Amino acid sequence: MIDLTYLVAAISFGSLLTSTLTFSAPLILGALGGLCSERSGVINIGLEGKMLAAACATGYIAQASQDPVLGLTAGILVATLLAMLHWTLTQTYRIDHIISGMGINALCAGGTSLISKTFPELGSKQMAAFSIYVYWLCAWTAVIAIWWILKSTRGGLRLYAVGNDPDKSRQMGIKPGKVRLQALLGTGLLTGLAGALIVTNAGSFSDGMTSGRGYIALAALILGGWRPWPTLIAAVLFGLFDSLQLQLQGQPLFGQVIPGEFWQALPYLVTLVALAGIAGKSRAPAGLGKP
Amino acid sequence: MTGITKLFGTVEALRDVDLTVQSGHIHAIVGENGAGKTTLMKVLYGAHQASDGQINLNGEPVSFRDSKEAIAAGIGMVSQHYSIIPELTCLQNLVLGAEPGPVISYAAAESRANELAKQMGFQFNWHEEASEISPSQGQKLEILKLLWRNAKILILDEPTAMLAPDDADLLYAKLHELTEQGATVLVVTHRLPEVMEHCDEVTVLRGGKLIDSCPVAQTNPAELAEKMVGQAVTEHSPIPCNPGETLLTVRNLVVKGDKGNDAVKEASFELKSGELVGIAGVDGNGQRELFYALMGTRNSSGEIHLGIQNLTNTSTAERIQSGIRLIAEDRHNEAVIEDWSIADNAILGLQRTNRVLAGRSINRNTQAELAKNVTEIFPTKFDNVNQKFRDLSGGNQQKVVAARSLQESPQVVLAFQPTRGIDLYVAGLVYDGLIKATREGATVLVVSFDLDELMTYCDRILVMNHGEIAEVPAELRQDRSAIGRMMVGAE
Numbered sequence: 001m002i003d004l005t006y007l008v009a010a011i012s013f014g015s016l017l018t019s020t021l022t023f024s025a026p027l028i029l030g031a032l033g034g035l036c037s038e039r040s041g042v043i044n045i046g047l048e049g050k051m052l053a054a055a056c057a058t059g060y061i062a063q064a065s066q067d068p069v070l071g072l073t074a075g076i077l078v079a080t081l082l083a084m085l086h087w088t089l090t091q092t093y094r095i096d097h098i099i100s101g102m103g104i105n106a107l108c109a110g111g112t113s114l115i116s117k118t119f120p121e122l123g124s125k126q127m128a129a130f131s132i133y134v135y136w137l138c139a140w141t142a143v144i145a146i147w148w149i150l151k152s153t154r155g156g157l158r159l160y161a162v163g164n165d166p167d168k169s170r171q172m173g174i175k176p177g178k179v180r181l182q183a184l185l186g187t188g189l190l191t192g193l194a195g196a197l198i199v200t201n202a203g204s205f206s207d208g209m210t211s212g213r214g215y216i217a218l219a220a221l222i223l224g225g226w227r228p229w230p231t232l233i234a235a236v237l238f239g240l241f242d243s244l245q246l247q248l249q250g251q252p253l254f255g256q257v258i259p260g261e262f263w264q265a266l267p268y269l270v271t272l273v274a275l276a277g278i279a280g281k282s283r284a285p286a287g288l289g290k291p
Numbered sequence: 292m293t294g295i296t297k298l299f300g301t302v303e304a305l306r307d308v309d310l311t312v313q314s315g316h317i318h319a320i321v322g323e324n325g326a327g328k329t330t331l332m333k334v335l336y337g338a339h340q341a342s343d344g345q346i347n348l349n350g351e352p353v354s355f356r357d358s359k360e361a362i363a364a365g366i367g368m369v370s371q372h373y374s375i376i377p378e379l380t381c382l383q384n385l386v387l388g389a390e391p392g393p394v395i396s397y398a399a400a401e402s403r404a405n406e407l408a409k410q411m412g413f414q415f416n417w418h419e420e421a422s423e424i425s426p427s428q429g430q431k432l433e434i435l436k437l438l439w440r441n442a443k444i445l446i447l448d449e450p451t452a453m454l455a456p457d458d459a460d461l462l463y464a465k466l467h468e469l470t471e472q473g474a475t476v477l478v479v480t481h482r483l484p485e486v487m488e489h490c491d492e493v494t495v496l497r498g499g500k501l502i503d504s505c506p507v508a509q510t511n512p513a514e515l516a517e518k519m520v521g522q523a524v525t526e527h528s529p530i531p532c533n534p535g536e537t538l539l540t541v542r543n544l545v546v547k548g549d550k551g552n553d554a555v556k557e558a559s560f561e562l563k564s565g566e567l568v569g570i571a572g573v574d575g576n577g578q579r580e581l582f583y584a585l586m587g588t589r590n591s592s593g594e595i596h597l598g599i600q601n602l603t604n605t606s607t608a609e610r611i612q613s614g615i616r617l618i619a620e621d622r623h624n625e626a627v628i629e630d631w632s633i634a635d636n637a638i639l640g641l642q643r644t645n646r647v648l649a650g651r652s653i654n655r656n657t658q659a660e661l662a663k664n665v666t667e668i669f670p671t672k673f674d675n676v677n678q679k680f681r682d683l684s685g686g687n688q689q690k691v692v693a694a695r696s697l698q699e700s701p702q703v704v705l706a707f708q709p710t711r712g713i714d715l716y717v718a719g720l721v722y723d724g725l726i727k728a729t730r731e732g733a734t735v736l737v738v739s740f741d742l743d744e745l746m747t748y749c750d751r752i753l754v755m756n757h758g759e760i761a762e763v764p765a766e767l768r769q770d771r772s773a774i775g776r777m778m779v780g781a782e
Contacts, residue, residue, distance in 0.1 A: 152397065154390040157379075161387050164378040171374040172388030173359040286378055 011247050019246070021136055022201065024239025026051070026194045026210075028139040030217030031224070031231045032146055033190030037083075038226055039150070040183035041163040041176070041287040043097035046086055047191055048214025049108030054079040054195025056112040059205030063125045071128065075196040080188025082108070087184045091177050097289050105214075113207050127204055135197040142190060147228040159183055163285035223271060226285060234271055241267035295344035297330055297499075304330045307344075308501045310494055312444075314349075317466055317476045319486040319507070322496035322519055323716060328479045329370070331496065332446045335477075336368040337361035362389075367442030369433040369450065377422035381432055384421050389440045407438045411465045423549070427458060427574045434462075445469070448479045457573070457775075463489035481713070483512045484743065495519055520716050530726060532750040535564035536598075538734045539585075539703050544593035546580040546758075554580035555591070556758040562703065562734040567726055569749035570738045570760075572778050577758035578738040579620065582705050585736075586610060586617050597702060608643055614702030614733075616640075618693055618709045626692045629681040633673060634662040636680045637695060644699045661698055668694040669720050686713040693721045697728050704728060704735045710744065722748040742774060756780045 030047050037044035054075035062071025082104055089100040116122075150156040158179050161169045166176040191214075198213070199205050220238060224231030245263040252258065297305040305327045312318045320328045333339040335346065337355030346353050348364060355361040358368075375384050386400050401417050408415050413431045424432070430450060437445050445466075451459035463485070466476050480486060486493050487507060494504040495518045502518050539562040548554030554577040562568055570578055583589035587607040595602045597613050605613075617640075619625035627636045638647050638658050646657045662676040669690035673683055680688065689711060696704050704725060710718035725735045726748065739745050745752055752763040754777040767773045 152395055154393050154395055157383055157387060157390065157395065160383070161376055161379060165376045168374045168376050169387070171358070173357075173362065174388055283378070 007248065007251060007253075010251055011244065016240075016243055016247065019243035020236065020240045022132070022239075023242045024236045025136050025139045026197045026201075026213055027217045027220055027235035027238060028232055029135075029142060029190050029194035029197065030214055031221040031235050032139075032142050032228065033187040033194065034218050034221045035146065035226060035228065035231060036159075036183045036186035036190065037086075038221065038288060039163045039285055040159050040180045041166060041285055041290055042086070042090055042180055042184065043289050044086065044101055044187060045098060045215075045218060046082065046101035046104035046108075047187075047194075047217050048210055048212065049101075049105035050079040050082045050188070050191035051195040051198065051214045051217075052112055052208070052210045053082060053108040054192040055199040055209055056115060056195075056205050058129075058192075058196040059127060059199040060115070060119075060122045062127045062129055062199075063122060063204065066125070066128045068128045068130045072130065072193075072196050075199075076189055076192030079192035079195060080185060083184040083188035083191070084181075087181055091180060091291075094291055109208065112205075116205060116207050127199070129196075129200040132197070132200060135193065135200065138193055139197075142193075143228050143232045150228065155179075155182065160285075162287065164287050166287050166290050219268075220271070222284075225283065237271045238267050241270045293345050293347070295331065295334055295346075296342050297327075297334055297339060303499055305334070305341075305499045308496065308499070310501070310504070312475060312477060313492065314475045315470050315473060316491040317463075317470055317478060317489060319490040319493040320477060320479045320496065321481060321483070321486060321493060321515060322502075326496040326519070327499040328496055329448055330499075332368060332448065332477065332479055333370075335361070336366055336446055338368070362440050362442065365441065365443035366446070367437035367440055367444070368446035368448070369430070369437065370448050373429055373433065374436075375421050375429050375432060377420070379421055380418050381415050381421055381424065382417035384432060385417075385436055385439050389436075404435070404439070407435050410468075411435065411438070412461060425575050431462075443473065444475045444477065446477045446479070449481070450478060451480070451482065451485060457779075459485065460489075481718075482741075483515055486515065487512055497521055530730065532566050532729075534566045534750075535732065537561045538564045538598060539736075540594070540596040541585070542594040542596075544581070544584060544591055544595065546577070546584040546589060546591040548577070548580055554758050555584065555760075558593070558758070558760045560753060560760055560762070562736060564732050564734055565729050566750040567722075567729050567735045567737065567748060568751045568753060569745035570736065570753045570755050571742055571745050571763070571774055572738075572740075572755035574740055576755045578707070578755055580758075581755070581760075582617065582620075582707055582738065585703075585705055586615065611640060612643055614700060616696035616701040616704045618696045618704065618706040620707035620711075620738075622688055622692055622711070627680050627688070629679070631680055632677045633666065633680055633683070633691060634658060634676040636691065637662040637665045637676070637698075639695075641695070641699055646699060661695075664698060665691050665694040668697065668724055669717060686717060689713050690717060690721070693724065697724055701728060701733050704733060706735060706737045708739055709737060710739070710741075718744070742771060742778075746771065746774075754778055 030051055034044050034047050057078040058071045058075030061074035062068055065071065086100050086104055089095045090097050150160065158174050162174060162176045162179045169176055195210070198210055202209060216238060217235070220234035221231050223234040245266045249260050249263045293309050295305055295308045308331060310331065320331065322328045330339060334341045337358045337360055353364060355364065379387065382397060382401055382404060385404055386395065391400065404417055411434065413435065415432070450462060470476055478490065490507050492505065493507050493510065493515065495502040495515060497519060542559050544555055544558040545553055546555035558581065572578055580589060584591035585595065587605060587610050597615070600613060602610055602613065623629060627639065638653065638661055641647050642653065647654055666673060666676065671687045671690050673687065683691065690713065693709050696706070706725065709721050709725065713721065729735050737745065737749065746769060752768055752774065754761050754763055754774065756778060757780065761777060763774055763777060
């Protein structure tokens with residue numbers, strides 16, 4: 001019998017719970033932001049950029065104004081404006097969704113970097129922020145809200161319809177452009193919250209601080225089959241194993257020293273395997289990227 | 292509707308057409324491909340704007356800027372191109388665009404849906420995904436969508452194109468019940484027996500012009516056909532059939548259906564060179580699965596031989612190279628790539644055949660030749676072979692698909708509803724084309740839900756009922772009711 005109890009002994013379960021919640025909350029918010037967009041048929045790889053820009057805006061405005069409301073509002077506003085830019089580019093000017101999303105990511109990475117380097121004195125003050133619990137509450141409430149909207153409202157049905165077949169939806173008197181505008185407003189709100197959460201966690205903005213979590217959120221969305229609950233599970237699983245790997249790094253396995261990269265890959269591996277097993281048929285919205 | 296003219300660019304689709312429809316009647320609109328039937332209906336439905344003319348509804352002049360306004364005025368239309376979204380459930384499809392409120396109570400919606408379905412004699416599992424339902428169920432769902440929207444004037448474009456005779460009769464019976472309750476029904480169709488039997492009035496269009504409009508009681512099929520085509524139509528006279536050696540042998544074929552049941556049960560039959568064989572049966576009795584198995588796109592057990600060649604475990608590509616051709620049921624999804632040009636679609640599926648393949652690339656000369664052939668065998672209206680397939684009218688699309696199956700020396704042509712969506716005259720041409728192929732040595736297997744069509748053209752008729760295949764005895768081949776009984780397993 002191989003003895004793995006020393007691994008379990010290395011885990012502190014109290015801190016594991018807290019860090020899981022901490023790690024998963026921005027993923028949940030980001031992934032749900034992506035869900036709004038992609039369910040309506042708009043491919044959105046610009047989650048990362050929106051979250052980064054929102055983190056930047058929330059951080060600096062909250063520091064400058066010492067007002068948490070103003071800080072969060074600024075973050076949501078910036079993410080929403082970027083979502084609207086994505087809508088205009090893809091719906092009005094019919095630019096490829098991937099290109100528009102990449103452009104937004106590049107714009108945000110460069111823009112926030114420029115701001116943080118040009119005005120280093122901005123980050124000197126203490127940041128006024130809401131309690132982190134407010135954000136956790138937002139993340140979990142958002143899952144329930146989006147699940148309910150999709151399941152039992154007119155808006156949810158139309159979102160579904162437009163995302164699957166914009167042409168046929170048009171025949172039924174629905175305006176896909178309008179539905180997608182509303183969906184992207186949701187994306188702006190949720191990615192704005194995700195960005196604000198990330199900066200609140202860290203205490204102040206630093207360059208590139210979202211560190212790819214927008215993409216991981218996108219992966220959680222895809223693994224979750226574009227459905228709210230499986231997406232939540234994907235995000236939480238990822239958060240859980242991300243905190244687990246931090247605690248387990250450096251521990252030997254079967255008497256061997258395991259490279260840190262193995263532990264770092266663990267969250268991705270487990271999330272993938274778990275969702276392949278439980279998610280069942282996963283299907284992208286049929287109308288993704290269609291005009 | 293008075294003086295309706297519709298221009299598409301410089302092309303005149305409708306020229307000064309008048310149409311008067313009595314409320315409470317079933318009014319048939321008949322005409323050839325491109326006669327303007329569908330265009331006229333779309334003008335009424337607000338999907339097209341008339342270039343000139345006036346529409347009056349109950350004596351009041353109206354003008355619809357879009358379909359939404361037409362629906363609000365009580366006019367609904369089921370077009371040939373379905374508006375059902377396959378990823379949604381039947382119930383979601385039903386309410387989409389006409390939801391009762393911002394929050395939908397699906398329980399309440401389902402009970403009203405059941406009421407409407409009961410009124411029409413339909414049955415639905417409302418929570419089933421629409422991708423699972425058959426085309427005929429889809430047609431019924433479309434009609435219910437109109438009733439859900441409280442349409443008082445129902446426009447149906449080829450409503451029976453995918454229904455079995457009994458289902459079609461049932462549909463008309465229910466439409467009559469609706470008209471008795473004050474609804475008005477406009478039917479675009481090319482099936483003249485249907486017009487004679489079920490409709491109150493008929494309007495004939497030809498080349499975008501009104502030819503005649505009269506009560507059905509004052510006319511007859513021959514007269515209508517003549518008005519539609521502009522010349523007397525000759526009845527199909529059977530060409531004697533001289534079957535040669537056996538081409539396709541199917542033994543103990545078992546094919547699983549979508550739900551894991553045996554959709555085709557131990558089917559055995561032979562097709563001989565030189566004969567056109569029809570499969571009669573109600574939609575959903577295994578015809579689709581049989582064709583998938585014969586094409587090799589669905590697993591099956593049993594044996595399939597073409598001449599001396601064993602096709603049992605061969606791929607679809609090999610079967611096509613051996614000379615098996617398919618006229619697929621679902622033209623849009625299974626037969627063509629609509630965004631491709633006519634020329635590209637002309638060789639689609641034939642890309643591995645000897646003359647088309649030049650080394651590793653496509654022989655462009657053969658492609659050009661095939662593109663020319665597929666548009667000329669049956670007279671097709673098109674601009675040039677490089678235009679998108681999507682831009683052809685439904686009937687013209689079907690002609691190209693049918694013509695393609697006759698290219699590059701076919702051995703066995705499997706035709707699923709080959710005349711779907713095309714009118715009498717062209718249907719005759721398509722069958723003549725198929726018959727000509729058989730007389731040149733091929734064999735053709737046709738699935739049709741139009742029994743009259745099979746009785747007119749086929750040399751032999753098989754019947755498919757719950758996955759079992761039986762042959763109609765020679766002496767009963769012209770006995771409509773006997774075949775009808777075999778179709779439902781009563782004999």
